[in-house]
Amino acid sequence: METTAIEWIVIVLVSAVKMGTPILFGTLGGVISERAGVINLGMEGLMLIGALTSFVVKLYTGSTILAVSAAAFVAGAATFLHALVCISMRASQIASGLALTMFGTGVSGLLGDSLTGKTVAPLMDIKLPILSSIPLIGKIFFMQDALVYFSYISVAVIWYLLFYTRIGLNIRSMGEAPEVCDSIGLSVMKYRYAAVIIGGMMVGIGGAYFPMVLTSFWVDNLTAGRGWIAVALVIFAFWHPGKAMFGAYLFGAAISLQLRLQLIDIKISPYFLAMFPFILTIIALIIATIRNNKKKIAVMPASLGEAFFRGEKH
Amino acid sequence: MKVFRLHLLLIVAVILAFTGTTVFGKDIKDLKAAFIYVGPIGDGGWTYSHDLGRKHLEKLGVTTSYIESVPETDSIRVIRNFARQNYDIIFTTSFGYIDSTLTVASEFPEAVFMHCSGFKTAENVGTYFGRIYQAKFLTGIVAGYMTKSNIIGVIGSHPIPEIIRHINAFTLGVRSVNPDAKVKVIWVNAWFDPSKEGAAADSLMDDGADIVSITTDSAAALKAAEKRGKYAIGNDSDMTLYAPSAHLASAVLNWGVYYEYIAKQVAAGTWKTSKDWWGIESGITDIVGFGDMVTADIREKVNKKKEEIIAEKYFVFQGPFNKQDGSPAVKEGEKLTDDQIWSIDYFVEGVVGSLPKS
Structure with a gap:
């Protein structure tokens, strides 16, 4: 029974x-969207929509x-509304995002009302050959479930796409200087729509992880605020998929430590651990702002949160 | 003069006819009752149990309304809104609504306000709760018999007297049949956070627990136990459906019987301020949903204890028992008073874990 440190x-x-x-899925979705210049505060609502959709389909x-695909699809469709409102109609991204969260929370609660007491089989862990035999690392990262592996692939693909391809350069440019993109003939509309909707789909998959793996059932407000954590972690990650991974696991470790430290002799306040990732996020935001102001490395997309008006600005 | 008197009588009669509802008492079917919930009705736990009570009233013909997921900070507006619409009874079902309930009650003296789990009353404000700790004690007996590792995990929500009381009662139940067993507590510092509750159950099972009991609102811990072939005990509502192969039993609250009582009192005009704390004898709380693995022998022992509690031959918090550090809490032949039970702020012997300090 005794375990070593x-x-x-x-x-x-x-x-x-x-x-x-x-x-992590939520943060990746936020990174894609915000790299193209569109803030999405609807992540909590999208996660709930994704969670409910996946649960019903799996049931x-x-x-x-099918369940995870449906979650991505339905969350993507809901994000389309956000895109419509803040890209085409140029309304406030903040207000539209908040509305999306309220919509997602409400509609999932309403439609999921009759699912009390129903459960689905949880996704089992798969031991990856070779990789799982690496000491320590293998046990931590390669004896997980299929959705965790999918998240690794997503990080790699998004990383490559954003920083090593033409498309990625274009997406990032939309967040920096959409008017320049427009002047060289790139469609700001198309790129922003695509980035926001793909981002929303990722968030939906994040929501699906709850009923697929963590709880096996749907209950109103299942995600309990994790979507907001993802919003904060996008900043913490400096809009980078690799750092998003680090941030998400740091937050996961904070939850895990809050619980498990209570069973051993080390006494760190659970309140401190609950607060810890948010302090780091605030520090990250300060660093990002200072760096941006010094114009050395711009980490925050320069046009983040701004609607694009063709030929009217500058 | 006679004519005048007749007129007077007529006027009085007319006035009585209009206001007479309160003078002569009205039918329960004319009542309007409102419910303020802190969580969603689909939580499968606390709020779900209150909503079952509301549905019970609805079946009796009472007109009911509710608003779910009302933040404690926003409750005053919601409660006032119901009061303005002339609801006869307003049930506010979370401890955090305590001050907003009293504030609105002072503005609407005609309405009756019932605040669940609180301690402040007024002319038109009563408080109520169920002695679910008695049912928790009984589930503890089941756990005490069923554990093989002699380690039982409990997921604590918030470290307040209500939850400390429930963990203590559960532990006293466990140790009444199995003095070697220990009850380990992990606090999640939330009423409702399913994925965290599941992770807390995993932590406890990693630490040797083979049964997990909860004081939180969702069934995530039961599902986590089922996944690992361990057992679990539900809270507030019967959680059998969520994890049939893991579910030993649930300690539940049946608010319907109490809501019916209050509605009848209000309808008859006999309602008076009180601090109601009904016990298992009334049916407001019970142990339900025994799993197949709980043998008939254990069920019989549990039922016998239940009968003793109902007959007031046995009290959950009767001596002798010790505090967590081994110092005596209550001596042989004595028991805690209701006030002491209500405000208990220490763990009993057998609980492993501490109250978090900020």
Whole structure:
């Protein structure tokens, strides 16, 4: 029964990855969207929509792939409304995002009302050959469920796409100087729509992680605020998928430690641990702002939150 | 003069006819009752149990309304809104509504306000709660018999007297049949955070617990226990459906019986301010949903204890028992008073874990 310190840390980190994964999907979605210049504060609502959709589909079809795809699709459709309002109609991104969260929370609660007491089979962990035999790392990262592996792939793909391809350069340019993009003939509309909707789909998959893996049931307000954590982590991650991964697992570890430290002799206040990721986020925001002001490295997309008016600005 | 008297009588009769509803008492079907919920009605726990009570009133013909997920900070507006619409009874079902309930009650002296789990009353404000700790004690007996590792985990929500009381009663139940068993507590510092509750259950099971009991609102911990082939105990509502192969039993609250009583009192005009704390004898709380693995023998022992509690031959907080550090809490032949039970702020012997300090 006695576990060594290293074993204990491994157990904490295994759970940190699980708790961090839905937040990672959400943060990745936010990174894509905000890189193109559009803030999405609707993530909490989108997560709930994704969670409910995936649960219902899994309940009736038994297929996780269908369930997660449906979550992405429906969350993407809901994000389309956000895109419509703040890209085409140029309304406030903040207000539209908040409305999306309220909409998502309300509609999922309403439609999910009759699902009390219903459960689906949880997604089982898969041991990856070779990789899982790496000491420590293997146990933490490669004995997880399929959605966790999908999140690794997503990080790699988004990273590559954003920083090593032409499309990625264009997306990032939309967040920096859309008027320049426009002047060289790129469609700001198309790129922003695509980025925001794909981002929303990622958030929906993050929501699906709750009923697929963490709880196996739907309950009103299932995500309990994780969407807001993702909003904060986009800043913490300096709009970068790799750092998003680090941030999400850090937050997951904070939850896991809050719980497991109570069972051993180390006494750190659970309130402190609950607050810790948010302090880091505020510090990250300060650093990002200072760096931006010094014009050395612009980490925050320069046109973030601004609607694009063709030929009217500058 | 006679004519005048007749007129007077007529006027009085007319006045009585209009206001007479309160003078002569009215039918329960004419009542309007409002409910303010802190969580969603689909939480499968606390708010769900209150909503079952509301539906019970609805079946009796009472007109009911509710608003769910009302933040405690915004409750005054919601409560006032119901009071303005002339609701006869307003049930506010979270501890945090305590001051907003009293404030609005002072503005609307005609309406009756019932505040759940609080301690402040007024002319038209009563408080109520169920002694679910008695049912918790009984679920503790089940856990005490069923554990093999002699480690039972409890997920604490918030470290307030209500929850400390429930954990203590559960532990006393466990140790009444299994003095070697220990009850480990993890606080999640939330009423409702399903994925965190599930992770807390995993932490407890990693630490050797083979049964997990909860004081939180969702069934996530039961599901986590089922996934690992362990057992769990539900809270507030019967949680069998969520994890049939893990569910030993649930300690539940049946608000319907109490809401019916209050509605009848208000309808008859006999309602008076009180601090109601009904026990298992009234049916407001009970142990339900025994799983198949709980043998008939254990069920019989639990039911026997329940009968003793109902007959007031046995009290959950009767001596002798010790505090967590081993110092005596209550001596042989004595028991805690209701006030002491209500405001208990220490763990009993057998609980492993501490009250979080900020």
